[in-house]
Amino acid sequence: MDRRNRIRFALLGLLLLAAGVAGLLAGADVFEAPAADSPVLPDWLVARWDRYNPWNLVAVGIAALLLAWYGWRLVRAQLRRGGGRAEMGDLEYWAAEPGRQNADRGRTTVRAAAISHSTEKALERVRGVERALVGLFGSPYAPELRARLDVNANTDLTQLRRNISAALERLATTTGMPPRSADITLRLVERQQARVS
Amino acid sequence: MRAFNRVLSLLLGLALLAGGLLVAAEVAAALLDRGELVIPARRWADELRATTFTDARVVFGVVAAVGLVLLVAEARRWPKQRVPLADDQQRSWWLLRRSLEQHLGRAVTTGTGATGARARVRPQRRRLRVRLDADVAPTARPAVEQRAAQVLDQLIGPDRSQIRVRIRRRERVA
Numbered sequence: 313m314d315r316r317n318r319i320r321f322a323l324l325g326l327l328l329l330a331a332g333v334a335g336l337l338a339g340a341d342v343f344e345a346p347a348a349d350s351p352v353l354p355d356w357l358v359a360r361w362d363r364y365n366p367w368n369l370v371a372v373g374i375a376a377l378l379l380a381w382y383g384w385r386l387v388r389a390q391l392r393r394g395g396g397r398a399e400m401g402d403l404e405y406w407a408a409e410p411g412r413q414n415a416d417r418g419r420t421t422v423r424a425a426a427i428s429h430s431t432e433k434a435l436e437r438v439r440g441v442e443r444a445l446v447g448l449f450g451s452p453y454a455p456e457l458r459a460r461l462d463v464n465a466n467t468d469l470t471q472l473r474r475n476i477s478a479a480l481e482r483l484a485t486t487t488g489m490p491p492r493s494a495d496i497t498l499r500l501v502e503r504q505q506a507r508v509s
Numbered sequence: 510m511r512a513f514n515r516v517l518s519l520l521l522g523l524a525l526l527a528g529g530l531l532v533a534a535e536v537a538a539a540l541l542d543r544g545e546l547v548i549p550a551r552r553w554a555d556e557l558r559a560t561t562f563t564d565a566r567v568v569f570g571v572v573a574a575v576g577l578v579l580l581v582a583e584a585r586r587w588p589k590q591r592v593p594l595a596d597d598q599q600r601s602w603w604l605l606r607r608s609l610e611q612h613l614g615r616a617v618t619t620g621t622g623a624t625g626a627r628a629r630v631r632p633q634r635r636r637l638r639v640r641l642d643a644d645v646a647p648t649a650r651p652a653v654e655q656r657a658a659q660v661l662d663q664l665i666g667p668d669r670s671q672i673r674v675r676i677r678r679r680e681r682v683a
Contacts, residue, residue, distance in 0.1 A: 314514065314515075317517075320518065321517065321518075321579055322580055325577070326580055328572050329573055329580055332569045332574070332575075333573050335565060335568070336566060339561075339562040339566040346562060351557065352561070352562060369536045373533050373536035373540075379525050379528070380525060380528075380529025383521070383525025383527075385522075391519075473595065477600065494601070496603065497591055497604070498602070498603065500609060500664075501608065502615075
C-alpha cells in the first residue's frame with residue numbers, strides 16, 4: 313500500500329506541476345493559443361458543452377460516481393490492516409467428503425480471528441517476545457502470515473528465531489494449515505517487566 | 510512520510526467520496542430541473558469565463574509549486590523501514606530500523622564513556638551502513654566502535670560483521 317500511495321501522489325504531483333506550468337506559460341504568452349488575455353474557460357468550450365446537453369450531465373454524473381467509488385476504496389484500503397491484502401477467511405474442516413452427504417453435516421468452522429489470536433498467544437509465550445501482532449491473509453489453507461513482534465533487546469535473536477519457527481510449526485501442525493509464507497518483523501524493546509517462566 | 514502519505518490518502522479518499530456523491534446529486538438535481546443544490550456551478554463558470562490566464566498566474570504558480578513539492582517528496586529515496594535479518598525457507602525476518610538505531614544508541618551510551626549517542630542505520634544490500642553521533646573523548650572512539658560492532662554482530666549475525674561505524678565527535682566530555 314505504501315508503494316501505491318507513493319506512486320499515486322507522485323502522479324498527482326506530476327499532474328499538478330504540468331497543469332500549473334502550462335497555465336503559467338499561457339499566462340506569460342509563450343503559446344500562440346491560448347493567448348495570455350484569453351479566458352481560462354473559453355466560449356467555444358462552453359458552446360460545445362451546451363450542445364451535448366443532457367448527455368454531458370449524465371457523463372459527469374457517472375464520472376462523479378466512479379470517483380466516489382474510487383474514494384471509498386481508497387479510504388477502505390488505508391483503514392485496513394495488512395496493506396490492502398485480502399484478510400483470511402474462516403477455516404473449515406469437513407467430516408465427510410463434500411457432495412456425497414449433506415455438506416453442512418460434520419462441518420467445523422474456526423474463525424480466522426481465533427487463529428490469529430491463538431498465534432499471537434503462542435508467539436507471546438516464546439521467551440524474549442513481549443508482544444505479538446499477527447495478521448493472516450489470503451487462503452485459509454495456505455495463508456500468508458505477517459507478524460510484528462516486540463522482542464527484548466537483549467535476547468539472542470538467532471535462538472529467538474529458532475523458537476518462533478518451532479512455535480509456528482507446532483501451530484501449523486495443530487491447525488493443519490501451514491503458512492504459505494511468513495513475514496516477521498522484530499522490534500527491539502527494553503524489557504518492561506520480569507516474566508515468570 | 511509513509512504515515513503522512515496514508516493520512517493524505519485518507520483525506521483524498523474522503524474528499525473524492527464526498528465530492529463525487531455531491532456532484533452526482535447536483536447532476537441528478539439538474540436533470541430533474543431542481544436547480545443547484547450546493548455547488549454554484551453557473552457562477553463558477555461565469556467567473557472562469559471572465560478570468561484570463563494572466564489573472565490566474567498566482568493560482569497556477571501555487572498549483573505548480575504544490576505539484577513540485579509533492580513530486581520531489583515522493584520521488585526522493587526514503588530510508589528503508591526494516592533491516593533484513595534472514596530468509597529461511599518461506600520465512601522472511603526483519604528488524605525495525607528505528608528500534609535498532611535506538612538500541613544501538615542506548616548500548617553505546619551504557620557500555621562506553623559516550624553520552625547522548627545516536628545511531629543512524631541505512632541498509633545497503635547485504636551490509637549495513639551505521640553512523641554514530643556521540644559526545645565522546647577521542648581516546649574512547651575505538652571502544653565505541655567496538656561496542657557498536659559487538660551489538661550488531663550479536664543482533665544481525667557474524668556474516669554481517671563488516672560494518673562501517675563512523676563516530677562524529679561533537680565535543681570533548683571531561
